[in-house]
Amino acid sequence: MADAEVTVKKKRKKLDPVDTIMSIATYIVYTFFAFVCVYPFYYIFINTISSNDLSARGKITFWPKELHFTNYINVSHIPSLVSAFRISLARTVLGTLLTVVASAFLGYMFTRETMWHRKVWYRLVIATMYFNAGIIPFFITMKNIGLYDTFWVYVLPTIVSPFYIVLCKTFVESVPRELTDAAEIDGAGTMRTFVSIIIPVIKPILATVAIFSAVGQWNAFQDTLLLTSDPKLSTLQFTLYQYINQASSLKALVNSTGNAASLAASLAHAATATSIRMTVTIVVVFPILLVYPIFQRYFVKGIMIGAVKG
Amino acid sequence: MSKKKLRGYREFLYVLPFIILVLIFAYYPLYGWLYAFYDYKPPTPLSASPFVGFKWFHYMIDNDVKRKQLLQVLMNTFAVSGLSMLFSWFPMMFAVFLNEIKCKPYKKFVQTVTTLPNFISWVLVYSIAFCVFNSTGVVNSLMTSWGIIDKPIMFLQSSKHIWFKMWLWLTWKNAGWAAIMYIAAITGIDEELIDAAKVDGANRWKTIWHITIPSILPTYLVLLFLNMANFLSNGMEQFYVFQNSFNTKYIQVLDLYVYNLAMGNGGYSLSTAIGVLKSLISIVLLCSMNAIAKLTRGEGFI
Numbered sequence: 333m334a335d336a337e338v339t340v341k342k343k344r345k346k347l348d349p350v351d352t353i354m355s356i357a358t359y360i361v362y363t364f365f366a367f368v369c370v371y372p373f374y375y376i377f378i379n380t381i382s383s384n385d386l387s388a389r390g391k392i393t394f395w396p397k398e399l400h401f402t403n404y405i406n407v408s409h410i411p412s413l414v415s416a417f418r419i420s421l422a423r424t425v426l427g428t429l430l431t432v433v434a435s436a437f438l439g440y441m442f443t444r445e446t447m448w449h450r451k452v453w454y455r456l457v458i459a460t461m462y463f464n465a466g467i468i469p470f471f472i473t474m475k476n477i478g479l480y481d482t483f484w485v486y487v488l489p490t491i492v493s494p495f496y497i498v499l500c501k502t503f504v505e506s507v508p509r510e511l512t513d514a515a516e517i518d519g520a521g522t523m524r525t526f527v528s529i530i531i532p533v534i535k536p537i538l539a540t541v542a543i544f545s546a547v548g549q550w551n552a553f554q555d556t557l558l559l560t561s562d563p564k565l566s567t568l569q570f571t572l573y574q575y576i577n578q579a580s581s582l583k584a585l586v587n588s589t590g591n592a593a594s595l596a597a598s599l600a601h602a603a604t605a606t607s608i609r610m611t612v613t614i615v616v617v618f619p620i621l622l623v624y625p626i627f628q629r630y631f632v633k634g635i636m637i638g639a640v641k642g
Numbered sequence: 643m644s645k646k647k648l649r650g651y652r653e654f655l656y657v658l659p660f661i662i663l664v665l666i667f668a669y670y671p672l673y674g675w676l677y678a679f680y681d682y683k684p685p686t687p688l689s690a691s692p693f694v695g696f697k698w699f700h701y702m703i704d705n706d707v708k709r710k711q712l713l714q715v716l717m718n719t720f721a722v723s724g725l726s727m728l729f730s731w732f733p734m735m736f737a738v739f740l741n742e743i744k745c746k747p748y749k750k751f752v753q754t755v756t757t758l759p760n761f762i763s764w765v766l767v768y769s770i771a772f773c774v775f776n777s778t779g780v781v782n783s784l785m786t787s788w789g790i791i792d793k794p795i796m797f798l799q800s801s802k803h804i805w806f807k808m809w810l811w812l813t814w815k816n817a818g819w820a821a822i823m824y825i826a827a828i829t830g831i832d833e834e835l836i837d838a839a840k841v842d843g844a845n846r847w848k849t850i851w852h853i854t855i856p857s858i859l860p861t862y863l864v865l866l867f868l869n870m871a872n873f874l875s876n877g878m879e880q881f882y883v884f885q886n887s888f889n890t891k892y893i894q895v896l897d898l899y900v901y902n903l904a905m906g907n908g909g910y911s912l913s914t915a916i917g918v919l920k921s922l923i924s925i926v927l928l929c930s931m932n933a934i935a936k937l938t939r940g941e942g943f944i
Binding site: 348351354355358359361362363365366368369370372373375376379388389390391393434437438441442444446447448449453456457460462463464465466467468469470471472473477488489491492522523547550551552553554557558569570572573576606609610613616617620621624627628 | 646647649650651652653654656657660661663664666667668669670671672673674675677736739740742743748751752754755756757758759761762763764765766768769770772773774778779780782783784814818845846847878879882883897900901904905910913914917918920921925928
């Protein structure tokens with residue numbers, strides 16, 4: 333044992349200098365990459381909790397100064413933001429729930445060889461991965477069927493997602509046949525087998541689907557832009573985009589909360605356009621940061637199954 | 643026997659609602675391609691709009707100004723897609739050298755933080771870009787205080803190097819995520835192969851060159867083929883959020899152009915015509931790339 337260690341050490345010493353330099357270079361380069369990915373989030377966060385005056389003049393770069401949390405309190409008093417938060421939350425919860433249930437159910441049903449013309453339906457669904465009508469025909473269709481400017485336009489089109497169905501189906505296929513057969517011999521029907529046998533077994537892949545789908549719903553922007561015009565249906569992403577784009581609209585917004593005169597005054601005084609924008613950015617990013625550690629465990633699995641099958 | 647058949651029908655009935663959803667949201671919109679052959683102006687329904695045949699397809703290129711504009715849009719699309727194709731080795735090399743790092747926690751840390759940007763939306767990326775690069779943002783204020791510049795650079799309000807900047811943002815967002823696939827492929831390499839190479843006197847660089855890279859090259863090729871199949875589709879979100887009056891000429895890729903034409907100018911029919919052409923070319927691209935993939939590695943990706 334000790335001998336082995338000695339030889340290892342000798343080998344280390346023998347490492348050629350090019351190798352060592354390259355090793356150090358690798359560490360430097362990756363530290364740079366990591367910094368570039370982390371720092372912007374940190375930078376925005378410290379600006380939201382520092383004095384707005386210093387922040388507006390670009391004085392906050394590495395450490396927060398004159399800590400305060402009024403930005404977050406102010407933001408929670410802006411009615412349009414509260415409404416946008418509700419819409420974002422609602423579509424994320426409902427959309428994810430429906431997508432997960434549909435993906436699990438279809439993933440299971442498409443393994444049922446008894447189903448009438450199973451292959452036809454399966455192909456019909458999977459084919460939609462490879463084409464889409466384009467945004468304008470989709471926009472016109474949503475108008476024609478009356479989904480334009482409704483909340484459902486966020487949820488209904490995403491329920492049947494071929495990629496997630498493939499993920500679930502692959503997983504269901506790995507469930508031993510005897511398990512479902514035994515249930516059926518015991519008199520369980522298709523639905524019963526699905527609920528009490530399949531769902532518990534495919535939980536890991538459902539977690540993957542749920543997280544992918546939730547992130548997708550939370551981040552969605554294009555559907556709000558294309559398929560709604562009612563400000564009541566604005567999501568957080570869309571509201572944030574508007575804030576960045578029209579800093580001037582913020583002044584109007586402060587004026588519109590005029591009935592709560594003190595609030596408007598304090599908003600105008602304490603919260604500059606920049607600070608509100610940064611605060612909203614952190615609010616929008618926060619849920620992603622929150623689920624990210626849980627997420628990480630699942631997504632590698634998901635992407636690998638998808639790569640093999642897709 | 644008939645009981646089995648009955649069960650088959652019942653199972654079909656269970657999935658029917660979902661089939662209907664697919665028909666409504668994926669197949670039914672295809673009829674919208676018809677708008678490319680009509681002179682459609684929104685309040686008038688399609689049935690009352692005049693049929694114009696291939697008018698819009700000619701219209702795109704029937705005078706110099708339009709030709710120039712379409713050419714510019716195509717050039718932007720090709721430039722943006724071309725750049726990401728040109729640098730498509732980057733995530734692979736990112737994974738290869740990350741794998742060389744011996745310190746496990748550090749490796750895990752780098753992988754975690756570089757994957758994170760993939761999970762935020764383009765709006766957030768834009769917001770971050772705005773916070774970091776605007777005139778009072780950290781980049782400008784540090785550069786001013788270090789005396790590199792004397793007045794702030796308008797990074798976002800300019801069309802300079804816009805294709806490259808778009809590539810940079812795309813890479814910032816996606817490279818870590820794209821590397822995961824390669825990292826998984828590298829993990830799958832047989833240890834014995836590497837040990838054998840070491841016994842034969844191969845150093846780290848030789849091992850990378852002769853074992854690691856050849857083992858993950860098939861993964862790289864599949865992704866490259868897929869990229870080529872999507873050559874015309876850059877998506878519109880990234881370009882839409884970064885678009886402003888200073889850079890709009892060079893940032894307008896095909897997908898964004900289709901959107902701007904319809905939503906900005908009400909040119910629904912023209913925009914649909916361009917969309918239809920794009921879809922047809924994309925399908926041809928996808929099929930040919932799939933065929934090439936089949937030829938080179940014996941297995942397609944469709």
